[in-house]
Amino acid sequence: xxxLTILLSAFFPANAQTGEQQPAPSPSPAATASPFSPEDSxxxxxxxxxxxxxxxxxxxxxxxxxxxxxxxxxxTGDVESADIISGDPDLARAVxxxxxxxxxxPYIRNGKPVKVNTKMPFDFAFKNKIxxxxxxxxxxxxxxxxxxxxxxxxGEGPTRNFQKLRVSSGVAQGLKLHDVMPIxxxxxxxxxxxxxxxxxxxxxxxxxxxNLKAVTGHPILIExxxxxxxxxxxxxxxxxxxxxEVETTIKIQFHM
Numbered sequence: 386x387x388x389l390t391i392l393l394s395a396f397f398p399a400n401a402q403t404g405e406q407q408p409a410p411s412p413s414p415a416a417t418a419s420p421f422s423p424e425d426s427x428x429x430x431x432x433x434x435x436x437x438x439x440x441x442x443x444x445x446x447x448x449x450x451x452x453x454x455x456x457x458x459x460x461t462g463d464v465e466s467a468d469i470i471s472g473d474p475d476l477a478r479a480v481x482x483x484x485x486x487x488x489x490x491p492y493i494r495n496g497k498p499v500k501v502n503t504k505m506p507f508d509f510a511f512k513n514k515i516x517x518x519x520x521x522x523x524x525x526x527x528x529x530x531x532x533x534x535x536x537x538x539x540g541e542g543p544t545r546n547f548q549k550l551r552v553s554s555g556v557a558q559g560l561k562l563h564d565v566m567p568i569x570x571x572x573x574x575x576x577x578x579x580x581x582x583x584x585x586x587x588x589x590x591x592x593x594x595x596n597l598k599a600v601t602g603h604p605i606l607i608e609x610x611x612x613x614x615x616x617x618x619x620x621x622x623x624x625x626x627x628x629x630e631v632e633t634t635i636k637i638q639f640h641m
Contacts, residue, residue, distance in 0.1 A: 425496075431543050449616070514613070562592070584637070
């Protein structure tokens with residue numbers, strides 16, 4: 386699976402996973418920018434995307450996680466610069482070098498190609514740690530928003546701003562579509578370190594994890610937990626027909 390997520394900020398405001406012995410990463414799903422005219426581009430389209438290799442040391446250690454890269458894309462669709470925003474250093478460098486070779490279809494604004502700034506997430510996870518849920522399409526509490534709504538783009542008629550809600554871990558679990566199981570760090574096993582990790586997270590309107598913070602847990606276990614959880618994806622929580630951000634807590638258990 387190789388699906389692309391692009392969050393635009395193209396000189397105008399706007400706002401990845403398989404493998405066992407040799408896992409290969411892939412990016413997560415996306416939001417689009419609002420068009421200004423019928424001829425204008427509504428999304429970045431990638432036409433060449435060499436995959437980064439899973440760094441050997443990270444793979445041997447069982448390191449998983451999400452990397453964020455900032456790209457500056459030229460008028461011709463070439464990547465002018467790729468800067469690391471966040472993520473495990475080894476994973477981030479692998480993604481950075483691969484994305485420098487990516488090629489996009491020129492982005493059109495007002496009939497002309499323009500430079501584009503974009504930030505892009507890329508997920509690293511092991512195939513045997515991934516589970517994708519199947520949710521009935523008529524699940525009213527879990528209905529996915531349109532791309533415009535997910536991107537925060539206003540359409541016709543008034544929209545309501547809902548205060549961020551707090552939901553139980555059970556409710557959040559019922560919305561989960563993509564799960565990555567943490568890997569018990571070998572270092573922790575050898576040192577007989579075990580226990581629970583409690584994380585606090587925001588599930589965004591896009592169904593992605595945001596603002597992931599540790600509440601309690603051993604540092605070694607926290608890093609392993611966060612590396613998996615930050616890749617989880619959910620069906621957005623819908624309130625009165627509108628997707629809203631929700632806060633929740635997540636417990637990861639490490640027991641030998």
